[in-house]
Amino acid sequence: MSVRKNPILRETSHLLIPAILLFALYVQFHGDYGPGGGFQAGVIFASGIILYALLHGTKRAEKVISLNLAKTFAAIGLLLYAGIGVFGILLGGNYLDYNVLTQNPVHGQHWGILIIELGVGITVAAVIISIFYAFAKFKK
Amino acid sequence: MLAITAIAIIAMRNILSVIMLGGIYSLISATLFVVLDAVDVAFTEAAVGAGISTVLFLSALGITGKHQVLARKNHLVPIFVVLVTGAGLIYSTSDMPAFGDPNAPAHNHVAPRYIEQSGEEIGIPNMVTSVLASYRGFDTLGEVAVVFTALIAVLLLLGLNRGSRQDKS
Amino acid sequence: MIELIANQYSYWISILLMMAGLYIVIDHTNLLKKLIGLNIFQTSVFILFISMGKIDGGTAPIIEEGYKVFSNPLPHVLILTAIVVSVATTAVGLALVVNINKRFQSIDEQEIEEIELEEE
Numbered sequence: 001m002s003v004r005k006n007p008i009l010r011e012t013s014h015l016l017i018p019a020i021l022l023f024a025l026y027v028q029f030h031g032d033y034g035p036g037g038g039f040q041a042g043v044i045f046a047s048g049i050i051l052y053a054l055l056h057g058t059k060r061a062e063k064v065i066s067l068n069l070a071k072t073f074a075a076i077g078l079l080l081y082a083g084i085g086v087f088g089i090l091l092g093g094n095y096l097d098y099n100v101l102t103q104n105p106v107h108g109q110h111w112g113i114l115i116i117e118l119g120v121g122i123t124v125a126a127v128i129i130s131i132f133y134a135f136a137k138f139k140k
Numbered sequence: 141m142l143a144i145t146a147i148a149i150i151a152m153r154n155i156l157s158v159i160m161l162g163g164i165y166s167l168i169s170a171t172l173f174v175v176l177d178a179v180d181v182a183f184t185e186a187a188v189g190a191g192i193s194t195v196l197f198l199s200a201l202g203i204t205g206k207h208q209v210l211a212r213k214n215h216l217v218p219i220f221v222v223l224v225t226g227a228g229l230i231y232s233t234s235d236m237p238a239f240g241d242p243n244a245p246a247h248n249h250v251a252p253r254y255i256e257q258s259g260e261e262i263g264i265p266n267m268v269t270s271v272l273a274s275y276r277g278f279d280t281l282g283e284v285a286v287v288f289t290a291l292i293a294v295l296l297l298l299g300l301n302r303g304s305r306q307d308k309s
Numbered sequence: 310m311i312e313l314i315a316n317q318y319s320y321w322i323s324i325l326l327m328m329a330g331l332y333i334v335i336d337h338t339n340l341l342k343k344l345i346g347l348n349i350f351q352t353s354v355f356i357l358f359i360s361m362g363k364i365d366g367g368t369a370p371i372i373e374e375g376y377k378v379f380s381n382p383l384p385h386v387l388i389l390t391a392i393v394v395s396v397a398t399t400a401v402g403l404a405l406v407v408n409i410n411k412r413f414q415s416i417d418e419q420e421i422e423e424i425e426l427e428e429e
Contacts, residue, residue, distance in 0.1 A: 027183075032264040034371065035179040037272065039393045043187040050195060071291070078288050081281055096277040106263040113264065113273040116280070123284050124393060127291040128192055131400045134298045135199040138407060143322070146329035146349055155341055162345045169352050177369045177380040178359045184392045185355070193348065193396050200403040201341060204410040218336040226328040230321060238316035240365035242378075247364060251381045259372050267370040267382040268389065276386060283390040290397035297404035 013055050020048035028121050032110070038117040042124025049125075050132050058136045067137075070130040077123030081116050088112075155201060163194040180268045319360035326353035338418040340406045344399060351395050358384040 028041035053061035085096040093100035098112025145165045152158045166189025173182035237244035254271050262270040272280055330353060333346025362384035370382035406416055413421050 031269050032266055034266060035183050035268075035369070036266075037180065037269050037389075039389060040180070040183045040187060043184065043192060043393065043396075047187065047191050047195075050192070054195075071295075074288055074291055078284055081284055085277075085281070096281070098274060106261070109262045109270075109274055110264065113262070113269060116273050116277065117269070120280065120284055123288060127287050127397065130291055131294050131397075132195065132199070134294050135196060135203065135400075135403070135407070138203055138298050143325055143329070146326055149345060149349065150329060150333055155339060158342055158345055162348060165349065166352070169356065172356065173359055176359045176363045177367060178362065178385045178388070179369045179371075181355070181359060181385050181388050181392065184389055185352075188392050188396045189348075189352070193399055196396070196400055196403055197341065197345070200407055203407050204341070204416050215336060218332055221335060222328045222332045225331060226324055229324045229327070233317050233320040233324070234313075236317065236320055239319040239360060240363050241316075242364045242367075244361070246361050246384075247381050251383050254382055255370070255379050265372040267372065267379065268385045271382050272386045272389065279386075280390060283394055286394050287397045290394075290401050293401045294404045297401070297408055 010055055013051055017048050017052055020051070021045060024048065024125075028117065029114075031117055032113065038120030039124055041117075042121040042126075043128060045121070045125040046128035046132070049129050053132065053136065058133060062133070065129060067130055067133045070126045070133065073126035074123050074130065077119045077121070077126060080119035080122065084112060084115050084119070159194060159197045159201065162197065163190045166190045166193070180266075319363075320357065323353045323357040323360065326350075326356065329353075340409065340416045340418065341403075344402050344406070347402070348395070348399065351391075355388045355391065358388050 024041045024045035027036035027044060028038065031037035031041070049061060049065060052064070084098075084101075088097045088100055089095055091100040096112075098108045099105035101108035101111050145161055145168060149158055149161050149165065152161065166185055170182045170186040170189065173179075173185055237246075254267055254275065258267050258270045258275075259265070262274055264270055327350055330346045330348075330350030333349065334343050337343060337346065362381035364378060364380050367378040367380040368376050370379040370385065409421070410416050413424050415421055415424065
């Protein structure tokens with residue numbers, strides 16, 4: 001694999017990958033105010049990890065996030081989303097009703113949206129990373 | 141531009157260049173979404189279409205090996221089917237509201253409430269996020285569940301779970 | 310006539326792209342290329358939805374001082390989720406193609422048909 005030996009690509013990726021991951025987090029938590037949100041952030045985060053896996057091989061990437069860890073996180077994200085809905089019922093509201101999360105309804109909406117966007121982001125990132133691993137590790 | 145890329149994809153025989161053109165096609169459509177005011181959608185399309193799906197197609201191509209696209213001998217039947225479908229759809233557009241018309245039915249049902257009330261009810265400036273996460277929370281929950289199910293399907297089809305268990309034992 | 314074209318051309322563009330995608334799905338025998346055709350088809354539907362949400366003189370649906378007219382946010386939400394779901398379903402399709410290749414050593418429809426006929 002000549003791509004993995006190319007020093008320019010490797011060094012550039014060392015500069016770029018932290019920036020990509022940081023940008024993903026910015027998109028995740030700034031989604032309320034500008035364009036962005038969980039779906040986009042998840043995809044950008046996953047593309048950072050995939051870039052690392054392409055340049056350094058899946059083995060080294062799996063030391064950062066293994067396939068099993070990614071699968072677990074995919075489930076955790078979905079459970080976080082569904083769990084907020086159940087939490088709303090426990091506090092006396094409807095399913096996925098954020099108004100009851102805090103004393104102030106508008107504040108509750110903020111919390112609800114922040115948490116479910118986080119759930120969406122975690123699931124999307126983990127799903128795309130694990131799909132990539134699944135294709136990369138497939139033996140003919 | 142989009143139409144030219146799509147026609148180039150039809151004409152290409154080499155599957156690798158078809159995949160690369162598919163990435164270019166996604167990027168062009170992302171710029172089109174920016175022009176049409178859909179910044180969130182453009183963001184997603186640029187990241188997903190031009191990035192992730194190209195990588196996935198390339199890794200699948202790496203597994204299957206490079207195949208040339210063989211030409212089918214009879215093009216007439218597909219062309220006929222496509223032309224009939226297209227003609228029917230274009231005929232039906234004569235009843236559709238004009239492009240950019242503020243009085244179109246789509247803008248007068250629930251959208252005014254989202255635009256006028258979401259600032260007070262939700263309190264965040266990005267309407268797309270507030271509709272996505274709050275007004276249509278069930279919808280998004282379903283979509284996330286679909287993405288999760290797709291992961292399970294891919295892992296089952298590629299048989300990775302079985303492999304890792306054998307490795308341990 | 311010119312008014313008709315100016316009013317409806319956004320629909321015609323998405324129909325044209327849809328026809329291109331449909332043609333690839335029907336006519337080409339390579340399964341990977343069929344999936345690319347499906348992606349083009351999907352993108353044409355996305356463009357149809359987004360162009361319906363556009364309002365003349367509107368801006369992106371983010372509340373900001375000084376702007377009163379916004380494009381319809383609802384199609385944006387629907388298509389935003391549809392794009393991410395489309396990549397997940399494409400991945401399922403690719404996994405199927407990879408499995409077919411494992412079984413038949415080919416991803417071409419006609420070759421697979423021939424192999425199946427020989428085996429019977």
